[in-house]
Amino acid sequence: MDQAPEPMISDRVIINGVVKPMTLSAEGQLRWSDRSLDVEKEVLGFAVEGSKIKIRSVVETSAGFCCGDSRGSLTRKSFNFEPSSLDSLRVWCEKLQQYIDSLGRPKRLFVLVNPYGGKKFASKVFIDVVKPLMEDANIEITVQETKHQGHAKEVASTLELAKYDGIVCVSGDGILVEVVNGLLERSDWNNAIRMPIGLVPAGTGNGMAKSLLDSVGEPCAPANAVLAIIRGHKRSLDVATIxxxxxxxxxxxxxxxxxxxxxxxxxxxxxxxxxxxxxxxxxxxxxxxxxxxxxxxxxxxxxxxxxxxxxxxxxxxxxxxxxxxxxxxxxxxxxxxxxxxxxxxxxxxxxxxxxxxxxxxxxxxxxxxxxxxxxxxxxxxxxxxxxxxxxxxxxxxxxxxxxxxxxxxxxxxxxxxxxxxxxxxxxxxxxxxxxxxxxxxxxxxxxxxxxxxxxxxxxxxxxxxxxxxxxxxxxxx
The missing domain is CATH 2.60.200.40 (Tumour Suppressor Smad4)
Known part of the structure; x- marks a missing residue:
């Protein structure tokens, strides 16, 4: 019989004033008492506050009300625990960060926000959803609001791509199209077009974001789209040349x-x-x-x-x-x-x-x-x-x-x-x-x-x- 893999770390910690056993497994399961979190799917990041560690996560609530949505909506939630010593605190931080880093998540993102397109609520989506989740995930973001039609294309054609792990479009489909055209007009287009692009639906059509999220049965909601970007999984996309x-x-x-x-x-x-x-x-x-x-x-x-x-x-x-x-x-x-x-x-x-x-x-x-x-x-x-x-x-x-x-x-x-x-x-x-x-x-x-x-x-x-x-x-x- 195969033995279960050794946990990355196992210790007794203080949760709500009570000493309880906590384990981080090699598969990324954080367990304590009768609860568990899947680090890859649910944990955004963590922070040290004094002698405590705050785990910042997203959890799924009850099923959505929209017809066809097979999954529920996402809610931000934090869990705090206190390791038994400063040395234990250091080890917990090292092991948690080590596992998160192994997932290949982006650390620096360039975010384009289109305040004019669609129903003109992209700025609100950024402030209420994108920014808080990115901060929870300890992702460094650089934000640029588009000023006019074609601005995103101009930015993508000159952006210093080595500074970032991806470009995020908070808009409808128009900004994505401009970014792709800007990247392909560069002299280094062969490398530039490999830059991962994220879509957060905040426009009229949102066809690409809907296609991505619907392919895995998720609702076309900004929080779900941001979580997909934070997790860092990627897929290829055909491009048509007209x-x-x-x-x-x-x-x-x-x-x-x-x-x-x-x-x-x-x-x-x-x-x-x-x-x-x-x-x-x-x-x-x-x-x-x-x-x-x-x-x-x-x-x-x-x-x-x-x-x-x-x-x-x-x-x-x-x-x-x-x-x-x-x-x-x-x-x-x-x-x-x-x-x-x-x-x-x-x-x-x-x-x-x-x-x-x-x-x-x-x-x-x-x-x-x-x-x-x-x-x-x-x-x-x-x-x-x-x-x-x-x-x-x-x-x-x-x-x-x-x-x-x-x-x-x-x-x-x-x-x-x-x-x-x-x-x-x-x-x-x-x-x-x-x-x-x-x-x-x-x-x-x-x-x-x-x-x-x-x-x-x-x-x-x-x-x-x-x-x-x-x-x-x-x-x-």
Whole structure:
């Protein structure tokens, strides 16, 4: 029979004036009386206060009230004990710190807070949740509030990364996207993109944070997200490179053209309605349904080769050669992909909507791509073509659980590379559409809704490639 491993330390300590045995096991279980704490999962850190040690932890309360949340909410709680001597106090501190250090947790984090995005409560989330938990975990933080759109990208492109163990975004998805783009535009992008990035949901969409937390059955709550960052576990994330000539944009969430893009961008005029603006404008847009001419070409993942028809001609996208890289920047140029020797397929419009997704959730209430994985090297394509208005309304109600992909009006497949050739409005050739990437206007065609967001590319052919597991995220387990 295998013997139980020797404890790291075992001693009699004083708890609430009573002498009790306490043990820290080699597996990280801190036990006393009829209680125990899992150091990795529940202990944030500790502090010495006189002759006592204060263990700072988070414990799970009763199950959450939100439908679908399988775990309860988290509450900060402290436990105090007094070792029998100063020498014992020193040993306890050494052993506790030794075990915490063995977990590979971050010690220094750079925190970006977006005080303007979403419901404008990121600063409150930082003060009430992020800062206290980070302090409990003895993590040194440097805080930067973003001042304008693109500020996080500027910061990430120049940040002295060697000073930090990770970057934390207290915001919606927008700051994450800016950070990834900033890191990939650096001359040292190959090392920079390995910097772990943490997400604390404090915006409108929170699709990435929801995808991370939902993958382990946790609620999309700031405390759960911060705990995941403190624990230091990581996972890889695919990054899509969107190219048009020498212009590039690096996407981590989604790209949409047609109905979904129109709803996302044009509903901005109803921002005063709050989150209800999306549902309201979705109904309005469906009642006055648009279809767009155009075509898509794609390299299907294994098992999806039956979609579309084979492309016999050249796909018409040039790869970047060494001279163009030198002439147009020193940052990341996208994944190497021998496009001419890949098996391309084609589907022609008109389309109601084209939606590419990198992770399952597009927002906290929208499970756009239920089969999406964080680092499988593919994008999930959700395509609406011929669909009745009633069918679309029914389909939209299923997006909170991913049921829409089972609709006969939806085609759902995975792709390795993708070409979008956007066209005009089927009912009015003088009007074109909007291409939305990660919640921002990527391209805006003729006759479209005018908003403050400046388009990054022309309303023309786009080439999208996926680099498997390029970025790194702090992730719950």
């Amino acid at each position: 190219s048009q000539g020498h212009a590039k944009f690096f996407s981590v969430l989604m790209l949409a053209w047609g109905l979904v893009a129109d709803i996302d961008i044009e509903s901005e005029k109803y921002r005063w309605m709050g989150s209800a603006r999306i549902d309201f404008y979705a109904i309005k847009r469906i009642c006055s349904l648009r279809k767009y001419n155009g075509a898509i070409k794609f390299v299907p993942a294994p098992g999806y080769e039956s979609y579309g028809e084979a492309v016999n001609d050249e796909v018409g996208v040039a790869t970047s050669d060494s001279e163009s890289v030198k002439a147009h920047g020193y940052g990341y140029q996208g994944p190497d992909l021998d496009i001419k020797n890949l098996s391309w397929r084609k589907i022609s419009g008109p389309f109601v909507s084209i939606w590419l997704h990198n992770v399952p959730w597009g927002a906290e209430e929208t499970m756009a791509a239920p089969d999406a994985k964080f680092s499988d090297g593919y994008l999930d394509l959700i395509m609406f073509r011929d669909c009745t208005k009633l069918g679309l309304l029914s389909l939209m109600t299923e997006m909170n659980n991913g049921g829409h992909v089972k609709s006969p009006y939806v085609q759902y497949l995975k792709v390795k590379a993708f070409i979008l050739e956007p066209g005009t409005l089927n009912s009015d050739p003088a009007r074109e559409g909007i291409i939305d990437v990660d919640g921002e206007v990527l391209a805006r065609g003729k006759g479209t809704y005018k908003c403050e967001q400046k388009a990054l590319m022309a309303y023309d052919k786009l080439f999208i490639k996926v680099d498997q597991g390029l970025a790194t995220l702090f992730s719950p387990v």
